[in-house]
Amino acid sequence: MTLVQNKKAHFNYEILQKFEAGIELFGFEVKSLKKGQGSLESAHITTRGNEVFVINMQIPPYQIANTPQDYDSLRNRRLLLTKKEIGNLGKIESQKGLTIIPISVYNRGNKLKLEIAVVRGKKQYDKRQIIKKRDTEREIRRSLKNE
Numbered sequence: 001m002t003l004v005q006n007k008k009a010h011f012n013y014e015i016l017q018k019f020e021a022g023i024e025l026f027g028f029e030v031k032s033l034k035k036g037q038g039s040l041e042s043a044h045i046t047t048r049g050n051e052v053f054v055i056n057m058q059i060p061p062y063q064i065a066n067t068p069q070d071y072d073s074l075r076n077r078r079l080l081l082t083k084k085e086i087g088n089l090g091k092i093e094s095q096k097g098l099t100i101i102p103i104s105v106y107n108r109g110n111k112l113k114l115e116i117a118v119v120r121g122k123k124q125y126d127k128r129q130i131i132k133k134r135d136t137e138r139e140i141r142r143s144l145k146n147e
Helices: 027-034 083-094 124-146
Strands: 002-005 013-023 044-048 051-055 077-080 098-108 111-121
Touching: 002 027, 013 083, 013 098, 027 111, 044 083, 051 083, 083 098
Parallel strands: none
Antiparallel strands: 002 098, 013 077, 013 111, 044 051, 044 098, 051 077, 098 111
16 A cells, blocks of 8 residues: 655656665654655655665654654655665666656555655656646547537
């Protein structure tokens, strides 16, 4: 079951490859994500040495009164991947024009997983073409519905 999604990812980026990663969280962050709170809008993935981190992933506190005073909702969170996957992501990150972003957070059993993707940004004319195609399909459905 998907808990949090990056809704603009498919519109703004061309997805080339997907990975599944575990994510290191505090208990109250898990509760907050299971409640559907959180945002992946401006988040991205980076590698540092032999570790991979998600940066700018917003997870608000589950209960504000019970949250530690020094809690940062935008803190860097470590991702749990195999050494081979970390090596692949490190190579991909160094290539020009490619970015790694989170797509969604979901349950797998009683664990939370983060779906990440290697993406290339779409050009403005590609986005306009998608909008135009979506609008024409909507108009066709409306005309068929009214007849």
